Amino acid sequence: MKTAIKIAWRFLTHAKGQSILIAIGIAVGVSVQVFIGSLIAGLQAELVDTAIGRNTQITVTAKTRGGVIKGYQALVEQIEQSQPEALHVSPVVDASGFLRGSDGSDFPILLRGFEMERSDGIYRISGALVSGQLPGKGEVLVGKDLALEAGIVDTVTLATPRGSTREAKVSGVFDLGAAALNGRWVISNLELAQSLFSYKDQVSSIEMQVKDPFRADIVAQSLSAHLPEELKAVDWKSQNEQLLSGLNGQSISSLMIQVFVLFSVVLAIASVLAISVLQKSKQLGILKAIGISNRNASLVFLTEGFLLGVAGAVLGVALGLGLAFAFTKFALNPDGTPVIALFIDQGFVVISAAIAVLSATLASLIPARRSARLDPMEVIRNG
Amino acid sequence: MDNIISLRNINKIYGTEVKTQVLFDISLDIAEQSFSSIIGASGSGKSTLLNIISTLDRPTSGSVRIAGVDTTDMSRADLARLRNQSIGFVFQFHYLLPEFTALENVLMPARIRDGRVTRETMDRARELMKLMGIEKVANNNAGRMSGGQQQRTSIARALINSPKLILADEPTGNLDSESTEVVYDILRDINERFRTTFLIITHDRRIAQKADRIIEIKDGRIHLDLANRLSPAMAGQSA
Ligand SMILES: Nc1ncnc2c1ncn2[C@@H]1O[C@H](COP(=O)(O)OP(=O)(O)O)[C@@H](O)[C@H]1O
Ligand SMILES: [Mg+2]
Numbered sequence: 001m002k003t004a005i006k007i008a009w010r011f012l013t014h015a016k017g018q019s020i021l022i023a024i025g026i027a028v029g030v031s032v033q034v035f036i037g038s039l040i041a042g043l044q045a046e047l048v049d050t051a052i053g054r055n056t057q058i059t060v061t062a063k064t065r066g067g068v069i070k071g072y073q074a075l076v077e078q079i080e081q082s083q084p085e086a087l088h089v090s091p092v093v094d095a096s097g098f099l100r101g102s103d104g105s106d107f108p109i110l111l112r113g114f115e116m117e118r119s120d121g122i123y124r125i126s127g128a129l130v131s132g133q134l135p136g137k138g139e140v141l142v143g144k145d146l147a148l149e150a151g152i153v154d155t156v157t158l159a160t161p162r163g164s165t166r167e168a169k170v171s172g173v174f175d176l177g178a179a180a181l182n183g184r185w186v187i188s189n190l191e192l193a194q195s196l197f198s199y200k201d202q203v204s205s206i207e208m209q210v211k212d213p214f215r216a217d218i219v220a221q222s223l224s225a226h227l228p229e230e231l232k233a234v235d236w237k238s239q240n241e242q243l244l245s246g247l248n249g250q251s252i253s254s255l256m257i258q259v260f261v262l263f264s265v266v267l268a269i270a271s272v273l274a275i276s277v278l279q280k281s282k283q284l285g286i287l288k289a290i291g292i293s294n295r296n297a298s299l300v301f302l303t304e305g306f307l308l309g310v311a312g313a314v315l316g317v318a319l320g321l322g323l324a325f326a327f328t329k330f331a332l333n334p335d336g337t338p339v340i341a342l343f344i345d346q347g348f349v350v351i352s353a354a355i356a357v358l359s360a361t362l363a364s365l366i367p368a369r370r371s372a373r374l375d376p377m378e379v380i381r382n383g
Numbered sequence: 384m385d386n387i388i389s390l391r392n393i394n395k396i397y398g399t400e401v402k403t404q405v406l407f408d409i410s411l412d413i414a415e416q417s418f419s420s421i422i423g424a425s426g427s428g429k430s431t432l433l434n435i436i437s438t439l440d441r442p443t444s445g446s447v448r449i450a451g452v453d454t455t456d457m458s459r460a461d462l463a464r465l466r467n468q469s470i471g472f473v474f475q476f477h478y479l480l481p482e483f484t485a486l487e488n489v490l491m492p493a494r495i496r497d498g499r500v501t502r503e504t505m506d507r508a509r510e511l512m513k514l515m516g517i518e519k520v521a522n523n524n525a526g527r528m529s530g531g532q533q534q535r536t537s538i539a540r541a542l543i544n545s546p547k548l549i550l551a552d553e554p555t556g557n558l559d560s561e562s563t564e565v566v567y568d569i570l571r572d573i574n575e576r577f578r579t580t581f582l583i584i585t586h587d588r589r590i591a592q593k594a595d596r597i598i599e600i601k602d603g604r605i606h607l608d609l610a611n612r613l614s615p616a617m618a619g620q621s622a
Contacts, residue, residue, distance in 0.1 A: 002498045014482040286478045289439055290492045290540070291467020293460055377440050380474060381430075 004296040007287070008303035011280060019308065022272050026312020026356055027319055029265035033258050033352045034320025039327070040254040042343035044247055048213060051243050054124050054176070056207035057216045057236045058086070060227065068202040069231065076206060082226055085211045085219050088121030090114065091203040093193035099142075099186060100157040100165075101150035109146070109186045111158065113193025113203075122209055125174055125187065132172020135188050139171040143182035147173045158186070158196060166196050258352075262359055269308060270363040273301060277367040277374075284371050285379025298368035305364025309357035317353050385451065387548050387580045388413035388436055393445035395431055395603075405431050406442070407603045415547070416578045418571060420591040423600035429584045430475060430552055432600065436582070437470060437550050438462045450547060467495050471541030473551035475584075479533055479540075481526030485517060488525050489539045496544055504543070511539040514569055530557035538566065542573065551583040555590070567593055 012019040060079075062068060069075065072091045079089050093113035098106040112119075116134050120126050125141070126134055135141045142152055150156075152170055159165045168188065175182055194200065210216045213236070220235035227233060237244060277284070284297055321344065328338040388411070395406035405428045413419055423429050434440035435447060438454050447454045450469060454462065466472075471492075479488045486508060493504040512518045515535040520528055525536065534557050541549055549570075555563040567590055574581050583594070591597050592611065599607035 003494045006494070010482045282478065283480050283482070286480060287491070287495070288463065289437075289466065289472060289474070289478075290495065291463045291465075292495050293463050295460075296495075377434065379478075380434065380439060380476075 001296070001299065003292070004299035005303050008300045008307065011276070011283075011300065012304055012307060015276075018272070018276075019311075022269060022308050023311040023315060025268050025272075026265050026309060026360060027315035029261045030313050030316025030352055030356045031318075031320035031323060033261050033356075034317055034349055035323045035327070036257050037254060037348050037352065038320070038324045038342045038344050039340060040250055041345055041348065042340050044250060045343045046341060047243070047247065051240065052213055052236045054122070055236070056122055057209045057213050058207070058220045058223065058233055060206040060208075060223070060231055060233045061204065063230055063232050067230065068199065068204060069206060070202050072203045072206060075228075078226070079206065079208065079223065083219055083223055085215060086223075087209040087211060088118050089206060089208040090118035090122060091190065092119065092205050092207050093190060093197065093199050094204045095160070095193060095197040095199075097161065097197075098159040099146065099150055099152075100159060102153065103151065106159065107146060107150050108184065109158075110184050111140075111186050111188060111193050111196070113188050113190045113199075115190050119207070122207060123176065125176070128174045128176050130173045130175050132170070135171040135192075137189065138168060138192060139188065140168045140192070141172050141174055141187040142170060143185050144173050144175045145179060145183035146186070149183070156186075160197060164196065166192075168192065262355060265312075265356060266359045266363045269305060269360050270366050273305060273364050273367040274370065276304070277301060277370050280371075281374055282379050284374050285376040288374070288376035289380060294372040297374070298372045301364045301368040301371050302361060305368075306357065306361045309360025312360065313353035313356040316356060317349055320352075321349070385415050386412040386448075387415045387450050388582065389448040389451075390436070391446045391448075393432070393435060393442045393447070395428070395435065395440075396443045405603050406435075409445070409603075409605060411598070411605065411608075413580065413582055415580055416574070417596060418574045418581045418594050419583070419596040419598060420594035421582065421584045421598045421600060422586065422588065422591050423606070425586070427600045428603040429600050433550055433552050433582070433584055437472060438466060467492055468544055469546050469548060471544065471546040471549040471579075473534075473537050473541050473549070473554040475552040475556065479525035479528075479536055481524065483525055484522050485525055485528060485532070485536045486512065486521040488536055489543055492540060492544045507545075508539070508543055511542050512536075515539045515566075531559075531562060534558060535566070538570070542579075545577065546579070548580045548582070551581070553584055553586065555585070555587070560589075563587070563590060 060069070076089050076091055079086055095111045097109055097111050099109045101107055120134065130144050132141070140156065140158070142156070146152070155167055155169050157165055157167055174187070176185070190203070194202070210219050216235040217237045220233040223233045288297060324342045324344065328342055331339045333339055390409055390411040393406055393409040394404065396402050396404045409432065421429050421432070431440065435442050438447065438449070449465060454465070457465070480491065483491070489508045489512060490500050490504065494500055497504070509518065509521070512521055515538055517532055517535045517539070520532055525533065528536065534554060538554060541551070555566050558566060570581060570583070571593065573579055585591055595611055597607070597609045597611050598605060
C-alpha cells in the first residue's frame with residue numbers, strides 16, 4: 001500500500017508537466033461546476049426572494065368567498081404553537097374601497113389592515129418607507145404611485161363601496177418595489193380597517209411566512225388538518241406553478257451542465273492515465289518481475305487518479321470561488337450592486353470536489369486493471 | 384545437498400499457428416549454494432530457460448520446483464512473493480526504474496516486501512552499493528547513469544532481500560573485461576559468504592571458467608554439463 005503510493009507519487013512528480021496538465025484539466029471542470037452552480041443558486045435565491053420573500057407564503061382564509069375568520073386571536077396563537085416552521089403569523093383585514101383625491105376624483109384602493117409589527121415581518125414595510133413612518137392609530141400609509149396620482153398631502157378620505165367614509169392622517173409613503181402595490185395599497189392598522197368595513201372582531205385572512213419557503217406546501221398541509229372546518233390554508237407554491245417550473249428548469253440545466261463537465265473530466269483522466277500505463281509498462285514489468293503484487297500494481301494507478309483528483313479539486317474550488325468572486329466584483333449593475341449575488345453553498349462546493357476526486361479515482365480503474373493484467377514477460381523479453 | 388532448482392522435462396513452444404519449439408525436454412537440478420553458469424550460442428534458448436526458472440514465464444510442459452516447491456499451480460500472488468523474497472534477478476537489459484535514484488532502485492524489492500525501508504535495509508543497501516563500487520552515484524537518477532553503473536545497481540538490487548537464489552542473464556554484458564572480472568569476484572565472494580546460489584548466463588567462456596559448473600545449451604537442449612575443476616571452489620576443495 002505505502003509502496004504503491006510512493007511509486008504513484010514518484011511517477012506523478014517525475015512527469016511534472018503532464019501531471020500538472022491533468023490536474024488543471026480537472027480543476028477547470030471543477031471550477032466551472034462550482035461557478036455555474038453558485039451562479040444558478042444565487043439566481044434562484046434572488047428570484048425566489050423577489051417573488052415570495054416579501055410576501056405571504058401561506059394564507060388562511062374562509063372557504064367561502066368573502067367569508068371572515070372569527071376568533072382570530074386564538075387561531076393565531078394556535079398556529080404559532082402547532083407550526084414551529086411558521087414565521088410572522090399575522091391577522092389581516094383586506095377590503096376594496098376608494099380614496100378621494102385632492103381634485104375630488106376617486107381612486108380604487110385595497111385597504112390592508114395589518115397588525116403592524118407582525119405584517120412588517122412579512123412585507124418589510126419599515127424598510128420600504130420613502131418618507132414618514134408606520135401608521136399609528138387612525139393613520140394610513142400610502143404607496144408612492146398612489147400618493148403622486150391622487151396628490152396626497154396630509155390627510156385622505158377613505159370610502160367604502162357602500163358609501164361610508166372616514167378621514168385618516170397620512171403617516172408616510174412606501175415603495176414596495178411593484179407598481180401594482182404602490183398604486184393600490186393603503187396600509188392601516190387592524191382596527192381602522194375593521195371599523196370602516198364593519199369587520200367587528202373578525203379578519204379576512206391570516207398570513208404567514210415559512211422558515212424554508214420551499215416547505216410551504218408541507219406546512220400548509222399540516223396546518224389544514226388543524227383548521228376549523230370552514231377555513232383553508234393556501235400556500236404560494238400552488239399559486240406559482242410557472243415560477244416553480246422555471247426554477248426546476250434551471251436546476252435541471254445546472255445539473256446537466258454538471259453531468260457533462262463531470263463526464264468530460266472522467267474521460268480526460270481515463271484516457272491520459274491509460275496512456276500513462278502504456279508509458280509505464282516497462283516500469284510495471286520490472287516491478288512485477290521483482291515481486292510487486294497485481295493488487296499493488298493496480299493501486300499505483302488508482303493512487304495516481306486519486307492524487308490527481310485531489311489536486312484538481314483543490315485547484316478547481318479555488319479557481320471557481322475566485323471566478324465567482326471576480327464576477328460579483330466586476331459584473332455590476334449601474335448602481336454598483338452585483339448583477340447576480342452569488343450563493344456559495346459550502347455543501348455544494350464540498351460535494352463538487354468530492355465528486356471530482358471520486359470520478360478521477362474511478363476513471364483510473366481502467367488503467368489500473370490494465371496494469372494488473374500486464375505480463376512482465378512482455379517487457380523482460382523485448383527489452 | 385538439496386536442490387534449489389529442479390526442472391523436469393521442460394518444453395517450451397512459442398506461437399500457436401506457426402509453432403517454434405525453443406526448449407526440448409530439459410531436466411536439470413541445481414544444488415543449493417552452488418555457482419553455475421549457462422553458456423551457449425545466441426538464440427539457443429538460454430534466456431527462455433532462465434525466465435522459466437524465474438517463474439516469469441511458464442513452460443509449455445514440464446515442472447519447475449524452487450526450493451522444493453512446485454510452482455506449476457501456485458497463484459500469481461504467491462509467485463510474486465516467491466520472486467520478491469527468494470529470487471534475485473539481474474536481467475539481460477538490466478532494467479532500472481528511471482524515475483528513482485540508484486539507491487531507491489536497490490531498495491525497491493525490500494520496499495515491496497516490507498512496505499517500508501528499515502534502518503537495517505538502508506544499511507545493507509549502502510553496503511551493497513559500496514561493494515559494487517557505486518556508492519558515489521547512489522543518489523543519481525537511474526536514467527542518468529552509465530550502462531556499467533546501471534548494471535552494478537541492478538546486481539545490488541538483486542541482492543538486497545538476501546535471496547537464496549540469484550538468476551542473472553548476461554549480467555556483465557555492458558562492462559569492460561576488467562570490470563567484468565571484478566564483478567564476478569564480488570559475486571563469487573557473496574556466494575561463499577552468504578551461501579547464495581548463483582545461476583548465471585554468460586557468453587564469455589573465460590568467465591564461465593570461474594563457475595563450479597558449466598551448462599551448455601545448444602538448440603534448446605543441454606549439450607554439455609560439466610563440473611568445473613578449475614573453479615575457485617573446486618580448487619579449494621582439492622587443496
Ligand atoms: N516470444 C517469442 N516468440 C517466438 N519465438 C521466441 C520468443 N522468444 C524467444 N523466441 C525464440 O526463442 C529462441 C531462443 O531465444 P532466447 O532464449 O532469447 O535465446 P538466448 O538467450 O540463448 O540468446 C530464439 O530463436 C528466439 O527467436
Ligand atoms: Mg538471451
